[in-house]
Amino acid sequence: MRRYSAPLVFLLPATLLIVLFFVAPAVTTLYLSLTDISTITFRHPSWIGLGNYYSLLRDPFIGRILLNTAHYVGFTLLFNVGMGLLLALLTSSVRERYGNQIRAVWLLPRILPPVVYVLIWQGLSREAPYGLISDLLGTSRNWITAQPWNVIVLANGLVGASFGMLLFTSAIRAIPQDLFFAAAVDGATTGQTVRRVVLPLLRWPILFVTAYQTLSLLTSFEYILLLTNGGPGFYTTTVWSLHAYQSALSNYFGNVQFGLGAAMAAVLVVIGIAVSLFYLRIFNFRALVGEPKVEIN
Amino acid sequence: MPLLPPRWRLLFLVVAALSLPVIAGIVWLFLTGSFDEVHGLVPTGPLALKRWRFLWESIGNRPPIHVPLLNSMVFSVVVSVVVVTVASMAAYAISRLSFPGRSMYLGLVLMLHAFPAVSLIIAIFYILRLLGLFDTLTGVILVKASLDLPLGIWLMKGFFDSLSWEMEMAALVDGMSRWTLFWKIALPLVRPGVLALGTFSLLSAWGEFILPFTLIVSTRSWTMALYLQSFIGEVFTDYRVAAAVGLFYALPVIVLFLLGQRYLLNVYSGGVKG
Amino acid sequence: MKGISVRLEGLTKHFGKVVALQALDLDIRAGEMVAFLGPSGCGKTTTLLMIAGIYQSTAGQIYFNERRVDHLHPRDRDVGMVFQSYALYPHLILFENIAFPLRLKRTPQAEIEQKVRQAADLLGIGHVLDRRPAQVSGGQQQRAALARALIKEPQVLLLDEPLSNLDAQIRLQARGEIRRLQQQIGVTSILVTHDQAEALAMADRIAVFSMGKLQQLATTDDLYLRPANVFVARFVGHPPMNLLEGGFENGHFTMGTLSIPVPSGHLKGGGSLGIRPEDATLDGEVPARVVVIEPLGRETLVTLRLGEMDFKVLADQAARPTLGTEVRLGYRRDRVHLFDQAGKRVAP
Numbered sequence: 001m002r003r004y005s006a007p008l009v010f011l012l013p014a015t016l017l018i019v020l021f022f023v024a025p026a027v028t029t030l031y032l033s034l035t036d037i038s039t040i041t042f043r044h045p046s047w048i049g050l051g052n053y054y055s056l057l058r059d060p061f062i063g064r065i066l067l068n069t070a071h072y073v074g075f076t077l078l079f080n081v082g083m084g085l086l087l088a089l090l091t092s093s094v095r096e097r098y099g100n101q102i103r104a105v106w107l108l109p110r111i112l113p114p115v116v117y118v119l120i121w122q123g124l125s126r127e128a129p130y131g132l133i134s135d136l137l138g139t140s141r142n143w144i145t146a147q148p149w150n151v152i153v154l155a156n157g158l159v160g161a162s163f164g165m166l167l168f169t170s171a172i173r174a175i176p177q178d179l180f181f182a183a184a185v186d187g188a189t190t191g192q193t194v195r196r197v198v199l200p201l202l203r204w205p206i207l208f209v210t211a212y213q214t215l216s217l218l219t220s221f222e223y224i225l226l227l228t229n230g231g232p233g234f235y236t237t238t239v240w241s242l243h244a245y246q247s248a249l250s251n252y253f254g255n256v257q258f259g260l261g262a263a264m265a266a267v268l269v270v271i272g273i274a275v276s277l278f279y280l281r282i283f284n285f286r287a288l289v290g291e292p293k294v295e296i297n
Numbered sequence: 298m299p300l301l302p303p304r305w306r307l308l309f310l311v312v313a314a315l316s317l318p319v320i321a322g323i324v325w326l327f328l329t330g331s332f333d334e335v336h337g338l339v340p341t342g343p344l345a346l347k348r349w350r351f352l353w354e355s356i357g358n359r360p361p362i363h364v365p366l367l368n369s370m371v372f373s374v375v376v377s378v379v380v381v382t383v384a385s386m387a388a389y390a391i392s393r394l395s396f397p398g399r400s401m402y403l404g405l406v407l408m409l410h411a412f413p414a415v416s417l418i419i420a421i422f423y424i425l426r427l428l429g430l431f432d433t434l435t436g437v438i439l440v441k442a443s444l445d446l447p448l449g450i451w452l453m454k455g456f457f458d459s460l461s462w463e464m465e466m467a468a469l470v471d472g473m474s475r476w477t478l479f480w481k482i483a484l485p486l487v488r489p490g491v492l493a494l495g496t497f498s499l500l501s502a503w504g505e506f507i508l509p510f511t512l513i514v515s516t517r518s519w520t521m522a523l524y525l526q527s528f529i530g531e532v533f534t535d536y537r538v539a540a541a542v543g544l545f546y547a548l549p550v551i552v553l554f555l556l557g558q559r560y561l562l563n564v565y566s567g568g569v570k571g
Numbered sequence: 572m573k574g575i576s577v578r579l580e581g582l583t584k585h586f587g588k589v590v591a592l593q594a595l596d597l598d599i600r601a602g603e604m605v606a607f608l609g610p611s612g613c614g615k616t617t618t619l620l621m622i623a624g625i626y627q628s629t630a631g632q633i634y635f636n637e638r639r640v641d642h643l644h645p646r647d648r649d650v651g652m653v654f655q656s657y658a659l660y661p662h663l664i665l666f667e668n669i670a671f672p673l674r675l676k677r678t679p680q681a682e683i684e685q686k687v688r689q690a691a692d693l694l695g696i697g698h699v700l701d702r703r704p705a706q707v708s709g710g711q712q713q714r715a716a717l718a719r720a721l722i723k724e725p726q727v728l729l730l731d732e733p734l735s736n737l738d739a740q741i742r743l744q745a746r747g748e749i750r751r752l753q754q755q756i757g758v759t760s761i762l763v764t765h766d767q768a769e770a771l772a773m774a775d776r777i778a779v780f781s782m783g784k785l786q787q788l789a790t791t792d793d794l795y796l797r798p799a800n801v802f803v804a805r806f807v808g809h810p811p812m813n814l815l816e817g818g819f820e821n822g823h824f825t826m827g828t829l830s831i832p833v834p835s836g837h838l839k840g841g842g843s844l845g846i847r848p849e850d851a852t853l854d855g856e857v858p859a860r861v862v863v864i865e866p867l868g869r870e871t872l873v874t875l876r877l878g879e880m881d882f883k884v885l886a887d888q889a890a891r892p893t894l895g896t897e898v899r900l901g902y903r904r905d906r907v908h909l910f911d912q913a914g915k916r917v918a919p
Contacts (some may be wrong), residue, residue: 006475007396014387014446021411021443025420029521032423080458083315090312092298094305104558105316107565108323111550115525116543120322122529123329123536128336130536135337135424157317166566177299178658181625183730186672186719187646190302197670198298200662212411219413222507226529236485241416248419261419268416276411280404292395293462301626349752 028267032262045259052263061235069239071149072156072224073217079157080213081206084164089194091165092172103169106162118226121155145232152237155223164209171205172198215275219268221245241268323551326408329536330544345360348541356538360516362545368434371440372509372520374500377441379489380498384449389479391450392457393465409447418511425512441508445498456490457483459490493564500550521546574759575636575726576603577622582631584617591617593783594631601636604640604753604760605788606770609780609806615763618730618780622761624648635726646675648727651720651758655732659704665691665715666700672723678731690718693752710741711780717749721756728760732897734769746772779803796906804845810872812845812908813882824909827878830859833909838917845908848872848885853892855901861892875900 033052037045056062087106091099109117114233121144124132128140144151175198183193224230228240230246238246241264248261302308321338328335333342355361388398391403421440422431430436460483468478484491506522513519525546528539554561577599578857584592592614599605607615617767620626622633624645633641640648649673659668666687667674673683691697694714699707704715713733719855720728733749750773753760764770770777771791779794779802786806787799798804804812817826819838824831831844853873859882863874871891875882882900892898911917 004396007390007394007399010386010390010394010479011402013383014450017383017439017443017446018405018409020424021421021440022414022417023413024424025417028420029417032420045481086341087312087315090308090315091788093302094309094312095301098309100559100562101314102316104554104562105319105557107561108554110565111500111504111554111561112547113522113525113550114506115504115522115529116326116547117322119525119529119539122534123325124322124537125539130336132325132337134532143356161563166562170566172298176656176658178654178656179660180299181623182652182654182658182660182719183671184300184625184645185623185650185652187675187723190298190300190644192675193298193300196675197660200660203662205534215411216413219416221415226506226526244416244419250421250424258423265416265419268413272412272416273408276408279411280408292393293466297371 005251007020019065020095026269026273029262032259033266035259037258037262039265042258048259052259055260056263061238064235065238065243068235068237069218069241071150072237072239073214075153076156076160076217077210077213079153080160081210083161084209085168085202085206087161087165088168088172089198092169093190103162103165103244106158106165107157111163114222115226118155118223119158121151121227125151144227148228148232148237152224152227155227156217156220160213160217163213167205168202169229169280171202175201182238211275211279215272219272240264326540326544328546329540331541346538348537349537349545349552351542352545358516358521359524359527362524364517365519365521368519369503369521371500372434372438372505375438376445376502377495378501379438380445380449381495383442384446384494385438385453385484385487385491386479387446388450388453389457389483392454393483394461396477406447406450406454410451412447414444415507418507422511431512432518434513437508437512437518440512441502441505442498444508445501449494449498452494453487453490456487460486496561496564500553503550551567574757575761576601576634577761578634579618579622579726580632580634580651581634581711582618582621582654583629584614584621584626585629590783592621595785597778597785597788599759599761602757603775604750604762604773606762606764606774606777607780608767608770609775609786610766611765613780614783615778615780616731619731619761619763622919623650623652623729624779634749635706642800647867649723649725650727650729651723651725652729653713653716653720653733655735657704657716659712664701664703665696665711668704668715669718670702671719676723676893682859687718687724690722691715694718694748709737710745713737713745717752718784721752722756725758727899728758730760730762732764733762735764735766742769767809778850779806781806797916798845798908799916801843801845801910804908804910804916807883808847810848810885812847813851814845814910815877815880815882816841816843818842819909829878833907834904835909835917836906838911842917843910843914845910846882846902847906848883850903850906851882851884852884852901852903853884853890853898855899857900858897861894861896861898864891864894866891873898 032045034047034049035045036048036051087102091102110249123130125143126134127142128134131143133143134140179197183197188196219241221239224237224239224242225245228237230236230242244261244264246261247257247264249256306402320462324338325335328338328340330348331344332340333345335341350356351362392408425436425440428436432438464482465478468482473481504522505520505527509520509523510526513523525539525542528534529540577585579595579597582592582595583590586792595618605610607618609615614733617626621628621641624640624643628641631641632639635648658670659665669687669690673686687700688697691700694717696711696714699711704712707715713736730749734745737745746769762770762773774791776788776790777794778788781802787794787803789797789799794803794807798807801814807813810814815824815826817824817829819833822832824833824844831846842888857877859875859877861873862876862881865872865874866888869888871883871886871888873886873892875884877900884900886892909917
């Protein structure tokens with residue numbers, strides 16, 4: 001036992017926090033989803049089996065929410081990956097110094113506090129004469145109310161694009177210089193080099209970014225919550241994760257249905273676990289854990 | 298790319314134009330936070346400092362600004378310190394110590410890194426209530442630090458992996474314990490990693506919204522995110538005041554950005570190289 | 572196809588403040604293979620990449636026959652190139668790698684098939700065309716890279732250290748193959764290498780580079796027998812030439828107490844005298860002490876202490892002296908190299 005006292009000490013704090021705020025919540029989500037817990041029954045929930053899941057299926061708005069979720073994830077993903085790729089290719093094709101400056105600019109939406117970021121979007125989307133978008137488009141509207149989906153996708157996309165941009169840029173940099181030289185000597189233009197050499201070599205990074213962002217978009221609702229809170233009107237922009245959150249935690253409808261929210265969250269948790277386990281398989285995991293070269297602790 | 302395309306200047310213009318919306322947003326924040334009236338990005342009124350009165354008086358039934366400001370500072374600094382310390386310790390163990398289940402532990406960390414933690418928020422709310430940590434800064438700090446841990450461990454493991462084993466062996470032969478070795482030798486040697494992770498978690502905690510929004514109710518525990526949100530969440534938003542508060546809240550981030558773009562690029566590209 | 576001539580005039584390349592290549596003038600004849608030889612950082616690869624069109628020259632001109640090409644994009648220069656890393660496209664099978672230049676030119680599929688097969692069979696990789704580069708051996712990768720460079724029948728073939736990633740044994744074989752193929756096709760070729768054995772074995776003429784400057788362009792024999800300066804004298808030949816530094820006076824070379832008669836009586840002032848280890852013997856008249864003995868199998872490398880410096884002699888195995896003894900150093904008088912103060916060859 002003494003032999004393992006060192007790893008024990010080193011791992012204890014992390015393990016404690018992970019158990020408390022990852023493992024326990026995952027189990028709790030599943031458990032709560034099988035009870036009728038709500039504002040009234042918070043202290044003494046009773047077991048109702050799959051009741052919450054049945055009411056989910058019977059919910060008349062479930063179709064709408066699924067459609068919204070698909071719309072949100074699909075379009076934001078398209079923007080994120082496409083824009084990220086475009087930015088990575090363009091910033092890699094200009095002088096390094098300028099490329100870095102552009103990439104740095106795109107970091108701003110990511111590091112700005114989300115509430116400030118959303119405030120800026122709200123300000124830019126106002127009616128004339130205040131809003132810049134109204135100015136540019138020549139039509140005075142509150143664009144968040146008029147085009148909620150476009151604003152949501154763009155607001156998420158400007159943040160999300162930088163993820164792909166940085167990852168693709170590193171991947172482009174990892175391509176050996178000789179391959180670019182060889183392509184030039186073989187007679188390729190810049191466009192042909194990108195299409196025939198660079199893009200095929202970015203296949204895995206693109207797949208990775210797509211998979212990773214699908215999962216995080218599926219569960220994220222921060223910007224929607226702040227921008228439209230699911231509106232305008234009834235469920236216009238409510239996605240699955242936001243609906244789960246609102247059912248369980250917001251007083252939007254007065255009666256908080258904790259169990260129902262947990263059931264919706266449980267679906268996400270199960271998808272999350274399945275997909276992240278899948279990542280583990282794709283990653284060449286064994287290669288990542290070399291044996292320690294010192295055998296004592 | 299190693300070969301500059303002949304028309305790279307044109308490409309630069311294209312990508313610069315694509316980036317204009319981002320710049321426009323920041324400009325809007327500065328202008329609206331400073332001038333009496335702004336149309337689009339054109340100030341039409343005089344400089345107005347009145348909207349900055351939130352700095353010296355409470356507005357509505359909100360707490361005075363120093364309360365959320367101090368809370369935010371404590372929140373982000375403590376989260377950052379906890380993440381760096383706890384993640385480094387665990388990463389060191391995974392990278393350097395031999396114990397059964399080591400690769401399983403790394404697998405768990407890797408999986409949690411990909412796992413979207415927001416989906417747990419409902420259960421976390423419930424657990425904090427059970428623990429009596431609901432509506433306390435301590436509770437949110439613990440949650441936020443935990444959720445950043447997988448990324449932190451993963452990042453730091455990479456840095457520890459690159460340390461030389463000979464150095465480790467020499468220290469052990471010299472009679473050092475693993476504990477002293479970690480603090481005195483290993484950790485100082487991965488300082489770029491510590492700085493990168495520290496910066497990352499500091500910025501991430503400073504901007505955090507969903508966790509405090511869900512887990513904090515009383516105004517005495519508000520962070521800056523909640524304070525600013527209280528201006529936006531109103532039926533009629535006074536953008537002039539909101540922009541001033543937003544500018545005040547975002548200023549440290551913007552200053553850091555202006556001073557260390559290159560550094561931040563490295564941090565967000567996955568740690569710091571060189 | 573018949574090769575063309577390549578002419579470089581005042582070719583210069585600066586990287587920021589660093590001068591990588593300084594005013595290079597060079598004439599390469601049609602169909603000839605010239606090796607660029609020199610230590611790393613001497614400017615040989617830089618020159619090659621400028622001829623390929625990947626680097627832009629800071630000054631000077633490049634002509635293919637009488638056509639000036641230095642302002643042209645690589646694709647308009649009609650060159651083929653083999654890289655040290657081979658630079659095969661990792662996502663394409665060998666067939667597609669070799670076909671790549673033809674596909675860019677929108678060559679008809681049937682013609683591509685026929686040309687790729689032909690080139691691959693010529694190089695003995697016809698049976699692995701459906702594999703990716705990572706799935707074949709280093710030697711096969713090297714041949715695929717060569718096939719890709721030759722497939723579009725270029726006017727100039729550029730070879731950048733093409734053999735340095737191969738095992739010693741395959742390298743010897745590949746040397747001969749490349750040379751045979753080049754002579755067969757008659758394509759003007761430039762081989763960049765830091766390995767003098769490779770340069771000597773493969774090239775018609777060798778250009779020796781150092782510090783961004785061309786030191787000498789000559790045939791193998793000339794390079795060995797008449798090195799243009801001290802650098803070439805020391806760089807070409809193994810073990811390297813012994814260089815004694817001293818002065819010329821009255822038909823003699825003197826260094827300390829040592830005085831050696833030289834054929835050119837008119838020389839004056841400081842300079843150096845070079846003798847190759849294989850041109851020296853142990854049965855002359857200059858007294859020296861044996862300090863190191865290295866048996867090399869067929870011969871023995873003997874290091875002598877001569878005044879202030881070491882002097883190496885390649886002696887017969889049979890004539891191996893005893894360590895620490897005095898011997899009498901001799902040399903072939905017709906194989907003495909004389910250099911002036913600036914290191915330039917003066918005679919014979």
